[in-house]
Amino acid sequence: MNLKPLGNTRRLFQNLWQIKTANDIGWNCQVTRFYSFSHRISGIQSIFHRSLILPTETRKECTNHFNGKYRHFQNSCFRQLHTSQTEVKQPVKATLQQEGKIVAIDWSNGGSSKFHSIWLRHNCQCGRCIQEGSGQRIFDISEISHELKVQSIEVKDTVVHFKWSDASNHEGEISLDYLQTNCYSQSSIKNRYSAVQINKLAKEIPVVNYIDVIQKKKELYRWLHLVNEYGICLMKDVPAEDKAHLALADLIGPVQETNYGKTFDVKSAPNPVNIAYSSVGLSLHMDLVYMESPPGLQLLHCLRFDDCVEGGESTYLDLFHIVEEFRKSHPKYFQILSTIPATFYKCHYDRENPFHLVYQKPHIVLNHHKQVVGLNWAPPFEGPLLVEEDDVLMYYEAYEELGKAIMNTDKMLTYGMKVGDLMVFNNHRILHGRNEFRLNGGIRHLQGCYIGIDDFKCKVQVLSNQVGDGQPPKHVGNQSWL
Ligand SMILES: [Fe+2]
Ligand SMILES: [Zn+2]
Structure with missing residues (x-):
């Protein structure tokens, strides 16, 4: 089964059916890929979350089978919570700025995110930076200069590959999903903060x-x-x-x-x-x-x-x-x-x-x-x-x-x-x-x-x-x- 980026609703539901089949016959990695991809489908995103993705069994199996990648999914949930529900972005352009101190990503909806090179290095998700299984970081960012730069970037499917200018010329990767989830632009921060504001006052006790x-x-x-x-x-x-x-x-x-x-x-x-x-x-x-x-x-x-x-x-x-x-x-x-x-x-x-x-x-x-x-x-x-x-x-x-x-x-x-x-x-x-x-x-x-x-x-x-x-x-x- 091969899931390709989809352009319309009909194909989307075809793939939903495929996912269901995958669930019946046993998991394969396409399911994980689907999670990333599902977040790119404007408007229908919430349907997925409510109907297909949310069942507990599905999540449990996903956790067991795809420990590392499941983190991305969890982050997607987090993003959904903290940013506008309908705003789903696709990258159109990723460029280096200030000689690699900054990576700018322009998304298809006109929004953009900027990431500092040191922030990206800190969040690298490659196997040498994140322990498989626990998902915990296994390096200490304080050992890397805050002035390091990104030498090159390449976007492949749903992942951005980086090469940094630290002593070891570290090469690593971060999913687009993760970047969207944790984007720290002013508007993203504002959305996160307003999502959790206390706004109900009990007139009587529920x-x-x-x-x-x-x-x-x-x-x-x-x-x-x-x-x-x-x-x-x-x-x-x-x-x-x-x-x-x-x-x-x-x-x-x-x-x-x-x-x-x-x-x-x-x-x-x-x-x-x-x-x-x-x-x-x-x-x-x-x-x-x-x-x-x-x-x-x-x-x-x-x-x-x-x-x-x-x-x-x-x-x-x-x-x-x-x-x-x-x-x-x-x-x-x-x-x-x-x-x-x-x-x-x-x-x-x-x-x-x-x-x-x-x-x-x-x-x-x-x-x-x-x-x-x-x-x-x-x-x-x-x-x-x-x-x-x-x-x-x-x-x-x-x-x-x-x-x-x-x-x-x-x-x-x-x-x-x-x-x-x-x-x-x-x-x-x-x-x-x-x-x-x-x-x-x-x-x-x-x-x-x-x-x-x-x-x-x-x-x-x-x-x-x-x-x-x-x-x-x-x-x-x-x-x-x-
Ligand atoms: Fe008391
Ligand atoms: Zn790494």
Whole structure:
């Protein structure tokens, strides 16, 4: 079977059929070639992704059989996520500029990309640079001068061949697909960044059902997708059994254990080690902000909530939205809170496992584009401010305003947990609290655990590629936009 670049839809589907046949009779390398080629077909690209390429089995087989080349395919998915879905480019011209310091590629749609010679060398995909199997780089770019040049280039099929001017006159190759995927032109970067911007604010908490989620992979994806889009999602009808939430956590990733243990029980107790284990109200906050990497998702499962218990409703607020509004309404305070660091603090020796944790960081964390990539808000765990004298009043003035913005918003969500409810929310994005309650002789018992934000983000992306639309996760407040 020989797949040639196709010029029309009919031939495209002929080849689709051939691919299907190849799948039936066993894989051959034409299938891999097809992936590269499929990205060159304008408009129909997304059909491929949804109908033919996305089935899990296909991906698995592809992974097993074509480890190295499959990377290109994965990158293609990544590109699809981060650039315009309909924009598919073919190279029309590849030229050397500035005596080989730059390679310029003009694409058929009129767009162009420029790559620095050192960047290309760093990304060489030849067998001497990338280990077959693991796909990992096996050379150190710092050993090569950043001033090296490309001596010659040649485009053959879907691959660009390079010869560099380093000591060994290294000859290598990079697929066009890879170059498109990782193009760092201004517009490509802009597309990537806008694709992951948080743009949904929950007016009410989205809901999924337990049975659906545990039975169908698509529903699992839908659940995590909602958590990613809105920062929060409620699951109904989870069996009210001890540790039942751990089986759900397993569907996402490993539990992130903390000093409070693998799971924790939010139940009133005399002399509690945490204010949460009393009956007082809790103002909106994030958990364990005094750590370098606070827990990502929090799962809270309601095991018991007796009718006689009064109050105790849970409260939630999407802090990303509040802070973006705050940036517009109070730019000066926004700037102050993104530079002067607060002290987050938990020192508690009167417990079995003494705590002594201190972490200094600003409430608002920005990246090099001044985008908000992290937020830290936890009034119960803010310790003594340790900054220059001149900064103290400024800090408190700005803090007071952000505090008011959080307290006075109409975007807070309130929900009274019922037995069998499981709330999951992103602790890097959604503030949580609860109203004061009176037990009146009854019991209020929630059980929970945490999951690392990396594991969550990873799962969303994998499921999106396997059973979803291939979109990237929205950024999750883990200090990184992408
Ligand atoms: Fe909390
Ligand atoms: Zn190489």
